Amino acid sequence: MRGPSGTEPPRAPDTLEYVTFPVVGMVGGGQLARMTHEAGIPLGIRFKLLSDTPQDSAAQVVSEVVVGDYRDLDTLRDFARGCDVITFDHEQVPTEHLRALEAAGVPVRPGPDALVHAQDKGVMRARLTEIGAPCPRHRIVSDPADVAAFAAEGLAEGAEGDGFPVILKTVRGGYDGKGVWFVRSAAEAEDPFRAGVPVLAEEKVDFARELAANIVRSPHGQAVAYPVVESQQVDGVCDTVIAPAPGLPSQVAGEAQELALRIASELGVVGHLAVELFETRDGRILVNELAMRPHNSGHWTQDGAITSQFANHVRAVLDLPLGDPRPRATWTVMANVLGGDYPDMYQAYLHCMARDPQLKIHMYGKDVKPGRKVGHVNTYGDDLDDVLERARHAAGYLRGTITE
């Protein structure tokens, strides 16, 4: 048996060119880059990092760091020299710069034609609608009066009321609840238009809970799907992820995985794709957001899956065969650690580690600021209540909201 790359005997010494291990260029120095580097070390992959500052989360742990501005094309071009492939910690690199890199022969994964769907919510909604992916009712709106018209369009014939509330989103630049407004009237709809960015209106979905379908796809078209997870938000920020989503009918889980795989295929995604979903009270799923990079809803895979999202992202961007995405435990829970009033999280390790010797702590090397994501914990086991309690206790103790 031979590898998937061809039928020629690949390793006869007389025909073999010496190929060194590849260099992955990672744009962005956040925690996703940090954890992707961590996952690349065992594979012998070399990392080169383009970071805003030498203190960024990933810059603290990577040996080859270029400090520069990802919005500058010359910086990107210089950085790309010596990289075998470019991938991303975030989705903020201007689409036109990515097209310029591609035109210059640099493999960019995911490529700009895919990534634009994670950068621009207007493009994303238009394309998802085109391929028949279920979405909340939506359209681009031009001003508060148009928002009122959009709201009214959602009323069933003969229904009373004005159709509010409505969700407004700037099509670019939002994350973790930023760039998103919940408006109850046209009068409340002024703010989103001030930025001069197109505004997308979406119906307020009456959802039972939020789910995420995480998949990884490689350039040669192989794809793996992780179990569908439940994602619990607090104040618009992901708080807890439960893998797999408790009580989710296997048919709905299968639908969600197929939907994510189809989106990845139709959009040409390479690497990790997170499809954030609403599960409606009547049992349907609707796409909320897309992320084309390792994602908070996949952090549980570090300790709960056979292959983590980070390892599979590295394998995908290098077009290596993907690793098994199946879970290693009955239940895995991820709880985000947010900054609290106590800056010294290290001292809290003593209690957390002594209380739960199975606890998995993942800190990002970030300064503690109230509400900032500075780490997460993973727990796993057979009893969901116990697994949840351990994760929430540790995250709360590290933050300082639990003191016993």
Add this chain to the structure above:
Amino acid sequence: MRGPSGTEPPRAPDTLEYVTFPVVGMVGGGQLARMTHEAGIPLGIRFKLLSDTPQDSAAQVVSEVVVGDYRDLDTLRDFARGCDVITFDHEQVPTEHLRALEAAGVPVRPGPDALVHAQDKGVMRARLTEIGAPCPRHRIVSDPADVAAFAAEGLAEGAEGDGFPVILKTVRGGYDGKGVWFVRSAAEAEDPFRAGVPVLAEEKVDFARELAANIVRSPHGQAVAYPVVESQQVDGVCDTVIAPAPGLPSQVAGEAQELALRIASELGVVGHLAVELFETRDGRILVNELAMRPHNSGHWTQDGAITSQFANHVRAVLDLPLGDPRPRATWTVMANVLGGDYPDMYQAYLHCMARDPQLKIHMYGKDVKPGRKVGHVNTYGDDLDDVLERARHAAGYLRGTITE
């Protein structure tokens, strides 16, 4: 409930000093340092590396690297500035330098008084005998005639023969079969004495197999014991490790763990201790070697245990509570990847990853040289034959000795 460090409320803002995350100084840039760094990233621990060259295995993946000679005390002193604790990739740092660092107030873990037992086989044997740990018959020998005398001393009363073969070891500087001689006569015993280092003679133990008992101990005296493993050697180099050791009676496994814990306690070991053991044909265990650092016989823990040896070594040297050492799978097998005739191991990834999506590859970033340890693979599962076959196939394919 509070952490183990005291009874004072530790996190009242008015009494709290801001404590940044500690810096671990790692002396030596080999693969053990590389994998310890990898394990430290999730804990937010900062690493500083003293490496022989900028190309060393760990230097490729650590951000703060000092290139220097660990045999030079001034280099060590400079390196230790800004480190909260010093630990090691190898056991080659001169004992007197470690004492000097300790005298200057630098925490050295394991400390010189413990580490000397892993540096000097003569000191090790003397101390183990003193504490009643079972050892092969042994003594320091002065010349080939003395070796013949040592051999004869092992003959049962009235037995025929000369008592050879005998094992000779230089007390310092040996590893992986280097510095070790198997001699069948006094005439063959000339070489070991040429180096001018004391020579230890040991009986050739008629062992059934080799085992290893791995434990981790912290300064405050907490210790955890990993399952006892079977270690299979080829040409004096570790080839395969099976966790747990198949068919080992639980009483013998318990004895081996207790022995390792007792040695760690008596010798004041901090960090990971590997006790390499012979299991004799009549069911006894004898101590072969000690290693006071993460060890090849513990690499399986990266994918097969709840907490890896590397993570627990970091926690121990920082005096943090230790993580759960229990296995996550019924069987885990580690197979070392040695350099072969094909320098391009990366291309072999295609086949290995496609054949076994659960395979865990750990490469060290080292140039491939025939016989050199350049990586290892881990496999796990419920069927030992299958787990062994997968590990051996992958290691053999990466080396180039298996081509299908």
